[in-house]
Amino acid sequence: MRFEVAVMRFSDFSAADVTRPHPNPQNNLAFFRLRFLTGLQYRAAALAGVATQFAWGFMEIKVFLAFHRTNPAAFPMTLGQLSSYLWLQQAFLAFFMAWLMEGELFDCIGGGGVAYELCRPINLYDMWFARSAATRLSAGLLRCFPILIVAAFLPEPYRMHAPADPVTALLFLLTMVLGLLVTVAVCMIVYMLTFFTISPLGLRLLFSMAAEFFQGAVIPLPFFPRPIQAVMELSPFAAMQNVPLRVYSGNLAGHALLRAVALQLFWIFALVMLGKWLNALAIKKTTVQGG
């Protein structure tokens, strides 16, 4: 019964949304440009980021090599697949890491700056989605190339390999875009819930930890015991980096790949719907602080 009510509200909301003048696609590009410019403004941060990711990548590969030495038969991936997975993870860190949320958005929800955001002729959810996606995309693109280029020339077993064929490369790009959208949609849920909790601390911690663990950022999902892995792969978090990084090296292919893409699409739809519903609720009850 409760669920029915929720569904009804969904449809009310989307009907209202359609009648509004649609934001033009220029908006998304505008956020991307601004974020890219902001990224360029902070040269030291970009360099430090690249350096950190190199150090981290080496360390992780070292740890997994130690595992491999003790029992190569129990290793669920080839060493080449693992190196590619970890380097791609470091190169595109900004695409998938849930903890990279926008501090400015939390500040503006808690501090009342959201008043200005509500003065813009765009749906708040759409605007912030575009903004978050732009932040991740520009940060990722600014930092990935040094890592990808160097990783391609490292000695074995550290070397990152090229994808097996053009189809795999295309599938990698496609699933990476979908994974990025899932990541943004998950973060949007956190922003929207912050309208109700005001302080983002608890939510951020909870979502960041859960997302890290369940998306295979700490340990790639194939390393988990079979039954646990099967459950984990259904979660929205597994639709983030787990899919593209395994597609790249051929660890995920065929029927399993189709299922993973379907899950990615499902989660984008479900999370965006949930986020938009929360957004409508939040705006209805927003009372901006001060005054």
Added chain:
Amino acid sequence: MIVMKNICKTYKVAKRNAGFKEAARSFFRREYENVQALDHISFTVQDGETVGYIGPNGAGKSTTIKILSGILTPDSGECLVDGRTPWKNRIDHVAQIGVVFGQRSQLWWDVPVIDSFELLRDIYSVPHAAYRDNLDELTELLDLGELLRTPARQLSLGQRMRCELAASLLHSPKILFLDEPTIGLDAVSKIAVREFIVKRNQTHNTTVLLTTHDMQDIEAITKRIILIGKGRLLLDGSLEDIRRGGEDIDKTVAELYRSYEI
């Protein structure tokens, strides 16, 4: 045209006495007090009018601005701004108005001001030619020049406020809401802001509704004042209505506040 009719708004505020025992008690049973921010506020503003909206702290000035700009939904009453109800057609509505909150910033902190302007241009879908013209005009009138190339965080408050004003006018709104636009500014910046608002009103016939605690703002900019206190509208008239022969404006207003016991 702006029409406000019997607008009411109450806020729910959680209250408790000091002390650990009280804190623990309120953990289980919270006491709320309803604060009436606006109590049957009605007024009409014609196109091209400049109105000063004054009252002591907590009178409900910002609440009114937020209702007029579609951010808050009132509990009851009607409000039409050029035929639109702000909180019902929020997105259509905000495309047609400009808002400046003196105590907040709409500029992106880290990048030069011009980048924020271009983002706003795209958000409001301002055609490039119109944007160029607007920007040139605003740059000249507000003396923005080099400021446009400076990151917002490195601007002084006065410089930033000039940029905020420009930012709120890039899409050529017919109505401008200013919530304490001169707060914290030095004398030179205040005068620059006032002169600009007056000029904008004269050249573009922009309707201006402005809240302030600075009576010189009122003297310089507005022909009409609306006084509210404790959420009620107390006076709607001209500066001359309240002033008694050559007296200092601040004293006049302080006297007025006292006479209404607000």
